[in-house]
Amino acid sequence: MIKSMTGFGRSQINENGYNMICELKGVNHRYFDPHIRISRRYLSLEDRVKEKLKQNINRGRIEISISIEKTEEYERNIEVDKGLAMAYHKSLKDLAEYLDISADIRLIDLFRLPDVYSLQEVEEDLDLTWKVLEKCLQEALDKLVDMRVKEGQNLMRDMLTRNDFILERVEQLEQRSPVVAEEYQEKLRSRITEIISLPAVDEARILQEAAIFADRASITEEIIRLKSHIKQFNDILNHGDDAVGRKCDFLVQEMFREINTVASKANDIEMSQIVIDVKAELEKIREQLQNIE
Known part of the structure; x- marks a missing residue:
C-alpha cells in the first residue's frame, strides 16, 4: 500500500499509575530517521521505541515526543548512617566538654547534619512502564500511519x-x-x-x-x-x-x-x-x- 512520509499522530493514556502522551510527526527523508525526545529517567526505553517504530515505518524522518508522568506517589525509603550519627554525637560532646558548655544534643540536631540520612526511591519497574508506553505509542502510530x-x-x-x-x-x-x-x-x-x-x-x-x-x-x-x-x-x-x-x-x-x-x-x-x-x-x-x- 502506498504511503506518504508526511503525517501526525497523538495519543494520551492514563493507567497503571502513569499519565503518558506520545506525539509523532513524519516528514520526508531518504532513510528511516527517528528523533526521540524522552525524559532522561526513561532513556533506557529508547531502543524499544525505535524497534516499535521500525515495525510500522520504513522511511522518513520521525520526530517523537514522549511525556511520562507518574500519577501515584513514589515509594521512598529513608536510610540512616548510624555510624556517622554516633561519630557526630561523640564529636559534639567532646567539643562541648572542651568549651565547657552544655552538650544538649537532640535527635533532630543529628538528623540535620550532612549525610546522616538519605532519601532513596524504590527502583521503578521499567517493564511495567514500557507496557503502558507501548500501548500509547501504538495508538499514536496507528493515527500517523492512517494519515500517511x-x-x-x-x-x-x-x-x-x-x-x-x-x-x-x-x-x-x-x-x-x-x-x-x-x-x-x-x-x-x-x-x-x-x-x-x-x-x-x-x-x-x-x-x-x-x-x-x-x-x-x-x-x-x-x-x-x-x-x-x-x-x-x-x-x-x-x-x-x-x-x-x-x-x-x-x-x-x-x-x-x-x-x-x-x-x-x-x-x-x-x-x-x-x-x-x-x-x-x-x-x-x-x-x-x-x-x-
Whole structure:
C-alpha cells in the first residue's frame, strides 16, 4: 500500500499509575530517521521505541515526543548512617566538654547534619512502564500511519494520471516518428530537384539518404523501453511492496534517460514539443515521489 512520509499522530493514556502522551510527526527523508525526545529517567526505553517504530515505518524522518508522568506517589525509603550519627554525637560532646558548655544534643540536631540520612526511591519497574508506553505509542502510530496512507492514496492517483498522460504522449511519438522520415524524404527530393533544375532525380540516392536519416533518427528502442518503464511504474503503484518510493524513483530516472535520448534524435518541432510535455510530467512525478515511503 502506498504511503506518504508526511503525517501526525497523538495519543494520551492514563493507567497503571502513569499519565503518558506520545506525539509523532513524519516528514520526508531518504532513510528511516527517528528523533526521540524522552525524559532522561526513561532513556533506557529508547531502543524499544525505535524497534516499535521500525515495525510500522520504513522511511522518513520521525520526530517523537514522549511525556511520562507518574500519577501515584513514589515509594521512598529513608536510610540512616548510624555510624556517622554516633561519630557526630561523640564529636559534639567532646567539643562541648572542651568549651565547657552544655552538650544538649537532640535527635533532630543529628538528623540535620550532612549525610546522616538519605532519601532513596524504590527502583521503578521499567517493564511495567514500557507496557503502558507501548500501548500509547501504538495508538499514536496507528493515527500517523492512517494519515500517511490517506495522503499516499491521493499521491498515487495523481501519479497514475500523469503516467497515463505520458503513455499517450509516447504513443504520439511512436506514430509521429515514421511520418518525420517520410517528410524528410519528400523534402530531400524537392531540395535536390530545386538545386539541379531537372524533373528527374536519382531516386535510389534519395531512398538511400532517407534510409540513413531514418536509421539515425529511429526512436524505436527508446519507445519500447519507455513503454516498459511506464507499465512497471503503473504495476508498482498498484501492487507494490514497501520499497515503492525507491523503485518508482529509479524508473523515473530511466524514463528521463530515454526521453532525453529521444530529444537528441528528434528533428521535428512536433516531436520536440511532445518531449517537453513528457519531461514536465516526469518532473512533477519525481517531486511527488519525494514524499512516498
